[in-house]
Amino acid sequence: MTSDKKTILSGMRPTGKLHLGHLVGALENWVALQDTYANYHLIADYHALTTNLDSSGLYQNSLDMVIDWLAAGIDPSKSPIFRQSQIKEHTELHLILSMLITAARLERNPAVKDQVRELHIQNVSYGHLGYPVLQAADILLYRGDLVPVGEDQVPHVEISREIARRFNAQYGKVFPEPEPKLTKFARLPGLDGIDRKMSKSGGNTILLSDPPDEIQRKMRTAITDPQKVRKNDPGHPEVCLVYTFHQKFNADDTSAIERDCRSGALGCVECKKRIAGKIGEVLAPFREARAHYDAHPGDVKEVLADGEKRARVRARETMEAVRGAMKLG
Ligand code: SF4
8 A cells, every 4th residue: 555645444334244225335436446545444343332232243244244345346455454343543542532522512413313313212322422533533543534425424524524623733733634535425225215225224125145036036026106007007217216226237228218118118027127137147246256255254354354454553653643742652
């Protein structure tokens, strides 16, 4: 990794096997950035505890997620892949940064309010309220210049910028102010409706690891244009989520699909069969790569061990600079 490249920190909570929404929303972007930037890919396992205290599945979920990252084309020799819990400097920097933000500022964070509502949380824990501070520590520990986000996530990066500014003003400049790197972050709808995001908790996903017959089965359940009841009824692709999948994964045939849907020449059963077949084809190399890593779990553990070693070097350098700036000896 050369030092003249800007540094990007990106990560995910380990929720197990990934789905098409992750591919379109993040992984394609990560792969595209890996030659231009110095990328650090974080498995945010401590973050997962903010909304679910059960840690028993975190390790296996982390391994499953790493396999999906590798199968999607992340090259670990370019971009270290590592678990937050294995780099102790995350917790140390988190503690220091937590002094630089008020509880009132964290209480105003709309993301926590959304999670409380969606997950029916009765009492917000200290750790949950403070997760943007842990996020700031994740980014600043690697002296991240850029954080790839969709427009709705820009406020999260703003808290990290505020904390970096406060540290630099109080103790001397150690951290760059991380900039949001706006990316397209296409949002893939879930199979249960065009307004619903594909998400594991929504139970409306196609996994990257699903075999072709499972993709066909799931696609048969997808919601289509409610006005197209019989096969030959004219349809409205613009309100049909199956058409959204054609646009993303079957771009060459999109005009023909649109024309035949509108005229009634194409029925929804056939239309779904075609896109499920296409997605199965697109994911074939992915399944093949995944099968390799499934059969060689030692390779995956090595990727983690190597990534954690390299991440630790950067993290330790930062903490030395932090302690130096704070005159802690
Ligand atoms: S034919 Fe295809 S695009 Fe048209 S409504 Fe049915 S599933 Fe949607």
